[in-house]
Amino acid sequence: MDLRYFAWLRERIGTGHEKVETEATTVAELIEELKRRDEAYAFAFSDLTAIRAAVDQDLVELDAPITGAREVAFFPPMTGG
Amino acid sequence: MDLRYFAWLRERIGTGHEKVETEATTVAELIEELKRRDEAYAFAFSDLTAIRAAVDQDLVELDAPITGAREVAFFPPMTGG
Amino acid sequence: MIRVQAEPFDMGAELTRFTGSVSGAGAVVSFCGLVRDVASGDLDRMVIEHYPGMTEKALAGIADQARARWSLAGVFVLHRYGEMRPGELIMMVATASRHRADAFAAAEFLMDYLKSRAPFWKQEITADGGQWVAAKDEDEAALRRW
Amino acid sequence: MIRVQAEPFDMGAELTRFTGSVSGAGAVVSFCGLVRDVASGDLDRMVIEHYPGMTEKALAGIADQARARWSLAGVFVLHRYGEMRPGELIMMVATASRHRADAFAAAEFLMDYLKSRAPFWKQEITADGGQWVAAKDEDEAALRRW
Numbered sequence: 445m446d447l448r449y450f451a452w453l454r455e456r457i458g459t460g461h462e463k464v465e466t467e468a469t470t471v472a473e474l475i476e477e478l479k480r481r482d483e484a485y486a487f488a489f490s491d492l493t494a495i496r497a498a499v500d501q502d503l504v505e506l507d508a509p510i511t512g513a514r515e516v517a518f519f520p521p522m523t524g525g
Numbered sequence: 526m527d528l529r530y531f532a533w534l535r536e537r538i539g540t541g542h543e544k545v546e547t548e549a550t551t552v553a554e555l556i557e558e559l560k561r562r563d564e565a566y567a568f569a570f571s572d573l574t575a576i577r578a579a580v581d582q583d584l585v586e587l588d589a590p591i592t593g594a595r596e597v598a599f600f601p602p603m604t605g606g
Numbered sequence: 607m608i609r610v611q612a613e614p615f616d617m618g619a620e621l622t623r624f625t626g627s628v629s630g631a632g633a634v635v636s637f638c639g640l641v642r643d644v645a646s647g648d649l650d651r652m653v654i655e656h657y658p659g660m661t662e663k664a665l666a667g668i669a670d671q672a673r674a675r676w677s678l679a680g681v682f683v684l685h686r687y688g689e690m691r692p693g694e695l696i697m698m699v700a701t702a703s704r705h706r707a708d709a710f711a712a713a714e715f716l717m718d719y720l721k722s723r724a725p726f727w728k729q730e731i732t733a734d735g736g737q738w739v740a741a742k743d744e745d746e747a748a749l750r751r752w
Numbered sequence: 753m754i755r756v757q758a759e760p761f762d763m764g765a766e767l768t769r770f771t772g773s774v775s776g777a778g779a780v781v782s783f784c785g786l787v788r789d790v791a792s793g794d795l796d797r798m799v800i801e802h803y804p805g806m807t808e809k810a811l812a813g814i815a816d817q818a819r820a821r822w823s824l825a826g827v828f829v830l831h832r833y834g835e836m837r838p839g840e841l842i843m844m845v846a847t848a849s850r851h852r853a854d855a856f857a858a859a860e861f862l863m864d865y866l867k868s869r870a871p872f873w874k875q876e877i878t879a880d881g882g883q884w885v886a887a888k889d890e891d892e893a894a895l896r897r898w
Contacts, residue, residue: 451801451873452884501806503869517803517871521887524831524872525706525785525843525863532655532727533738582660584723598657598725602741605685605726606639606697606717606852617771617780618764625763625784632788634763635781635859638771642778642850704788706863707894713781714856748853 445510449488450519453495456488471497472506474516494520526591530569531600534576537569552578553587555597575601607681608665610656612688617695620684624700628680631702635709637717639696648732649692656687657725668719672701675715675752676708683716685726718748753827754811756802758834763841766830770846774826777848781855783863785842794878795838802833803871814865818847821861821898822854829862831872864894 447462454460468474475492478485489495492506498517499510510516528543535541549555556573559566570576573587579598580591591597607624617638625634643649669681678701685697699716703709728739753770763784771780789795815827824847831843845862849855874885 448803450803450871451875454801498803498806498871501803501809503810517806519803519871520873520884521892522868522871523874523885523887524870525867529657531657531725532729535655579657579660579725582657582663584664598660600657600725601727601738602746603722603725604728604739604741605724606721616764616768618762618766618768620764621767621782621784622762622764625786630788632786634784634786636767637852637856638767638780639852640771640778640780642776706783706785706860710783710856710860710863717852717856 445513446515448515448517450517452520453488453518457484466510469509469511470506471499471504471508471510471516474510475506475518489518496521526594527596529596529598531598533601534569534599538565547591550590550592551587552580552585552589552591552597555591556587556599570599577602607683608662608669609684610658610661610665611684611686613686614690615684615686615695615698617698620682620698621700624680624682625702628702630704631679631709632704633706633709634700634702635706635713636698636700637713638698641690641692641694641696643692644730644732646732650731650733651689651691652696653689653729653731653736654687654696655727655729656685660725661685661687664724665720668716668723671719672712672715676701676703676712678703678708678712681712681716683720685720685724687726715752718745718752721745722749753829754808754815755830756804756807756811757830757832759832760836761830761832761841761844763844766828766844767846770826770828771848774848776850777825777855778850779852779855780846780848781852781859782844782846783859784844787836787838787840787842789838790876790878792878796877796879797835797837798842799835799875799877799882800833800842801873801875802831806871807831807833810870811866814862814869817865818858818862822847822849822858824849824854824858827858827862829866831866831870833872861898864891864898867891868895 828846
């Protein structure tokens with residue numbers, strides 16, 4: 445599964461893209477798995493109210509399923525316009 | 526006093542401008558005076574809900590005073606934009 | 607800035623000029639009105655009559671009201687009179703502000719007031735002759751929200 | 753029509769092109785967003801990051817929602833990414849419809865959704881370094897009116 449990070453989440457994690465193998469079935473489970481990896485992930489995901497996610501490029505809630513997804517992205521609230 | 530007429534009011538009265546001497550003290554009194562002149566004026570001013578007026582180029586209600594005014598204009602509801 | 611003219615105008619050039627003339631704006635909203643064909647599809651032209659002198663005074667007054675109600679970096683109103691063909695531009699307003707809410711609200715306010723409070727009268731000319739456009743109740747109602 | 757690009761654009765040319773591309777419209781509304789200086793007055797540049805692929809998909813989805821809700825003759829959304837200086841254009845939306853209410857509502861709807869639902873992230877660069885722009889509660893609140 446491809447993971448993508450944007451804006452300050454990308455900066456805190458230190459990369460904009462990585463590939464992972466996971467048995468997580470929801471976005472939230474994937475976040476918990478990532479937070480257990482190291483301090484950088486734990487810090488990046490410390491405040492979940494500031495985290496938005498997309499599964500296969502569609503914005504989703506954090507309880508959304510990720511089974512079968514090709515790409516999951518994490519980022520802060522968007523500031524377009 | 527200069528009187529001006531616009532749109533279908535101008536067409537019904539047959540002129541866009543005339544000068545009058547009047548002792549009317551309000552727009553409404555002036556309209557009553559004009560209606561007594563002839564059929565064309567009576568027809569033009571027959572439905573007062575369709576009449577708007579300006580005194581010295583400011584939109585006013587029909588009970589507005591005209592004493593001292595230089596110019597009074599009559600026209601249908603506006604359709605700008 | 608207020609402009610009343612018979613000549614056609616270039617909406618793109620006006621938008622660019624207006625935006626270049628304001629400073630500190632983060633948001634620019636424009637509205638352009640165009641001549642639409644009539645329901646029967648045979649509009650030859652629209653003729654707009656206006657009240658020279660009062661027109662400029664009314665538009666300046668409406669623009670002043672908008673500036674008093676919202677925090678604006680600039681206001682532009684341009685309205686044509688005379689003859690115009692289907693598809694031609696009739697008028698334009700533009701507003702600039704720091705934040706989008708002010709620019710949007712002011713542009714809608716300008717349009718609502720200009721529709722029913724600026725001395726313009728539209729006549730549609732078809733093969734059957736001229737027909738004065740009737741004022742719409744909904745345009746009068748639109749003023750009540752401000 | 754949706755466009756996502758790094759290059760500057762000509763707002764006037766885009767407005768003219770968009771208006772020429774629609775038929776039957778009596779009303780065209782445009783919104784343009786520009787880079788404003790920061791409060792301290794020393795903004796060097798804004799850098800906008802985006803999510804290629806999702807950006808186009810999100811903007812097309814927002815435009816489709818607008819077309820479903822209002823009677824529109826056309827919708828245009830253009831958003832830049834990358835570096836831009838104070839005063840430069842960031843983005844533009846334009847809407848066309850028979851009557852002004854639809855064009856205004858759709859343009860405001862597009863802006864409200866684009867602010868909080870399209871994957872763009874702004875960073876302001878001053879002499880002190882880069883600062884990610886925080887999302888505003890009022891922008892999230894603005895979505896609730898639709």
